[in-house]
Amino acid sequence: xxxxxxxxxxxxxxxxxxxxxxxxxxxxxxxxxxxxxxxxxxxxxxxxxxxxxxxxxxxxxxxxxxxxxxxxxxxxxxxxxxxxxxxxxxxxxxxxxxxxxxxxxxxxxxxxxxxxxxxxxxxxxxxxxxxxxxxxxxxxxxxxxxxxxxxxxxxxxxxxxxxxxxxxxxxxxxxxxxxxxxxxxxxxxxxxxxxxxxxxxxxxxxxxxxxxxxxxxxxxxxxxxxxxxxxxxxxxxxxxxxxxxxxxxxxxxxxxxxxxxxxxxxxxxxxxxxxxxxxxxxxxxxxxxxxxxxxxxxxxxxxxxxxxxxxxxxxxxx
Numbered sequence: 001x002x003x004x005x006x007x008x009x010x011x012x013x014x015x016x017x018x019x020x021x022x023x024x025x026x027x028x029x030x031x032x033x034x035x036x037x038x039x040x041x042x043x044x045x046x047x048x049x050x051x052x053x054x055x056x057x058x059x060x061x062x063x064x065x066x067x068x069x070x071x072x073x074x075x076x077x078x079x080x081x082x083x084x085x086x087x088x089x090x091x092x093x094x095x096x097x098x099x100x101x102x103x104x105x106x107x108x109x110x111x112x113x114x115x116x117x118x119x120x121x122x123x124x125x126x127x128x129x130x131x132x133x134x135x136x137x138x139x140x141x142x143x144x145x146x147x148x149x150x151x152x153x154x155x156x157x158x159x160x161x162x163x164x165x166x167x168x169x170x171x172x173x174x175x176x177x178x179x180x181x182x183x184x185x186x187x188x189x190x191x192x193x194x195x196x197x198x199x200x201x202x203x204x205x206x207x208x209x210x211x212x213x214x215x216x217x218x219x220x221x222x223x224x225x226x227x228x229x230x231x232x233x234x235x236x237x238x239x240x241x242x243x244x245x246x247x248x249x250x251x252x253x254x255x256x257x258x259x260x261x262x263x264x265x266x267x268x269x270x271x272x273x274x275x276x277x278x279x280x281x282x283x284x285x286x287x288x289x290x291x292x293x294x295x296x297x298x299x300x301x302x303x304x305x306x307x308x309x310x311x312x313x314x315x316x317x318x
Contacts, residue, residue, distance in 0.1 A: 002032040002080040005096075007070075009085065010039030010060065011162070012223075012242025015046065016249050017112045017269070018085055020125025022051035024117075029081075037070060041242070044223040048137065050130040083120060109264050127249050127269055131224075138228050141221045145192070149232050153189045153318060155180070156230060156247065158238030159206065160199040165260045165285075165299040166239050168308075170203045175305050176237075176312070177206075181213055185318055190215050192233065194226055194243060234318050237308075239300075244268055253317045257308065259300040260285045274315045278303040 004025050008015045015038050025034050035054040036046060043057045056073055058066050067090060079096035091099040100120055108115055117125035131137075145154065159173045180186045190213050193206060197219025207216055221229065226243070227250055230236065236247035236254045240261040247254045248268040256268045259278040267275045278285075278300055285291075285299045 002029050003077055004029060004032050004034050005074065005079050005082045005094075006034065006036050007082070007084040007086050007088070007090065008036060008038040009042070010058065012042045012045070013240075013245040013266070014085075014112075015039075015042035016127050016129075016242070016245040017266075018116050019046075019049075019051075019127045019129055019249070020113070020117055021083065021120065022049065023128040023130065024121055024123070024125050025081075026051045032080075035074070041223070045129070045227060045246070048132045048134070048224055050132060051128070085116065111267065111269070112265050113269050115265075127245070129249055131227075137222075137224045139221065139225045141217060142225050142228050142232075145215070145229055145232055148190060151188065153186075154192055154233040155186075155189055155235045155237060156192045156194060156233045156252075158194050158236070158241055158243040158247075159203045160195045161239040161241040163293070164202075165293065165296050166241070167202065167298050168239055168257050168259075168300040168303060169298055170205050172303075172305050172308075173203070174206050174209060176308055177214065178209075178211075179305070179309055180312065181211075183313070185316070189213065189234075189318075192217050192229065194218060194221075235312075235316050237312065240266055248273055253315075255312060255315065257300065257303060259298075259303060272317075274311060276303065276308055276311045 006021060008018055022034055025032055033053045036052045037056045037058050040057055040059060043055055046052055047055050058070055060066050075094055079094060081098045082091045082096045083100045084091050085102045087101050087103045114124055117123055159170055161167050177191050192215045194217045200218045227246060230247050230250035230252055233252050236252055238244045239257050244256045248270050254268040254273040256275050258275055260282050262282055263275045263277055279302050
């Protein structure tokens with residue numbers, strides 16, 4: 001048995017972008033056991049992945065004690081291969097035949113999928129997940145939307161992100177939805193709004209409209225159920241976020257809204273997917289001397305509704 005350890009991210013998006021490694025190791029390393037270390041949020045998806053044999057959830061602790069916790073879990077095992085995508089020094093304190101520490105290069109203009117997979121395997125490994133066939137993962141909300149799919153189309157909207165600077169204003173999302181609904185091609189469309197409950201206060205205006213074509217799924221489904229609901233959708237529109245990358249993983253048409261993020265490195269993977277960028281790039285938005293990420297407002301204000309509307313109409317595929 002070959003023991004392979006992959007130390008991945010706390011963030012859902014980064015875990016998805018490197019997920020092709022799990023499939024690669026399972027298919028190319030004979031008789032291998034893949035152990036994945038990741039944060040709490042991505043664990044809600046990857047604990048059901050058939051390419052992952054063991055999952056260790058790394059919960060952040062004060063004074064970086066989570067790394068000591070991880071070491072106590074894995075130091076007694078002899079590893080054939082360690083892939084540390086966090087670039088830490090933990091592999092120096094473990095028994096292993098082969099170590100790889102990934103370092104994110106700010107100079108690289110390649111997509112992160114390309115950089116990670118090429119540096120480790122010399123191949124391009126698209127994000128990949130092979131989920132357990134478990135009907136219990138498809139809950140009440142999935143069943144309701146499945147029933148509605150008989151007479152409706154769906155566009156999933158993810159209007160939040162892990163940082164305020166990456167969030168397109170909620171009133172613009174609402175205006176976009178309202179205009180799209182009036183177009184003949186979207187007449188039978190329901191807009192499913194998703195995100196974590198702790199971020200719902202950022203998008204209250206969307207739900208105050210009380211429109212029947214807006215389906216509130218915010219904080220009401222598990223991550224794995226959202227993944228299955230995505231597969232029922234015709235289109236995804238959202239900020240650069242973990243949900244955007246999950247939509248791409250679910251293989252639905254994905255439109256990502258970008259401002260301060262590096263579109264070349266983090267665009268939704270797949271040639272069919274689309275990026276809509278603000279006229280100002282990361283350097284323009286964050287490159288000045290007095291910029292402070294913490295507490296900053298949205299940096300997406302120069303991305304107009306008209307521009308997003310035009311791109312959605314041209315690229316919806318509906």
